[in-house]
Amino acid sequence: VQGDTSKRSSRFPELTLRLPAWVQDCPELATPEYPQPEDRMRLVIALARRNVQERTGGPFGAAVFDMRTNRLVAPGVNLVVPLNCSIAHAEVVALALAQQLAARYDLGATQELAYELVCSTEPCSMCLGAIPWSGVRSILCGAREEDARKVGFDEGPKAPRWYTELEARGIRVVRDLLRAEAADVLQQYADDGGEIYNGRQANAR
Numbered sequence: 794v795q796g797d798t799s800k801r802s803s804r805f806p807e808l809t810l811r812l813p814a815w816v817q818d819c820p821e822l823a824t825p826e827y828p829q830p831e832d833r834m835r836l837v838i839a840l841a842r843r844n845v846q847e848r849t850g851g852p853f854g855a856a857v858f859d860m861r862t863n864r865l866v867a868p869g870v871n872l873v874v875p876l877n878c879s880i881a882h883a884e885v886v887a888l889a890l891a892q893q894l895a896a897r898y899d900l901g902a903t904q905e906l907a908y909e910l911v912c913s914t915e916p917c918s919m920c921l922g923a924i925p926w927s928g929v930r931s932i933l934c935g936a937r938e939e940d941a942r943k944v945g946f947d948e949g950p951k952a953p954r955w956y957t958e959l960e961a962r963g964i965r966v967v968r969d970l971l972r973a974e975a976a977d978v979l980q981q982y983a984d985d986g987g988e989i990y991n992g993r994q995a996n997a998r
């Protein structure tokens with residue numbers, strides 16, 4: 794999200810979601826198809842890791858895939874710090890870009906559509922809220938909420954069995970896919986002294 798003063802039509806900025814330049818040439822994105830769940834998870838872990846190395850945001854990656862073709866639709870990385878935007882989580886970025894590419898706000902609008910969101914870490918409370926509205930039929934998660942908490946990230950208020958609520962809405966949930974590899978990126982970010990940003994706590998002022 795960037796304010797471009799030259800295009801400003803009111804006193805408020807325009808918001809643009811733009812992936813970091815390195816994403817364009819990311820070798821993992823060159824694969825034509827990602828048939829196995831592990832192939833898809835490896836891609837989002839690579840995005841998360843590279844986002845840490847390039848210092849272009851938090852240690853989180855996500856991507857939307859078309860389940861009919863096993864092709865990547867849109868990648869996403871966490872852009873909260875560089876864009877000064879608390880909603881720019883990897884999942885939100887990937888979903889928003891996929892919706893632009895599909896030219897529809899509901900990726901599940903018709904029976905034939907079948908999109909999947911893959912997240913390097915289980916969705917936080919905000920992203921969890923965004924998932925049923927996006928129309929995806931399936932989500933794959935790598936690291937667990939507790940892995941994120943271990944390095945200081947807060948996942949926000951979520952029901953303990955949040956995945957059952959998605960499943961009740963017809964969204965398939967797979968957890969713990971390559972969990973150790975995914976959690977390793979979180980640890981790497983913390984070890985590098987990466988900024989930990991969180992939701993406002995109940996006792997904070």
Ligand SMILES: [Zn+2]
Pocket residue numbers: 882883884916917918919920921
């Ligand atoms: Zn989130």
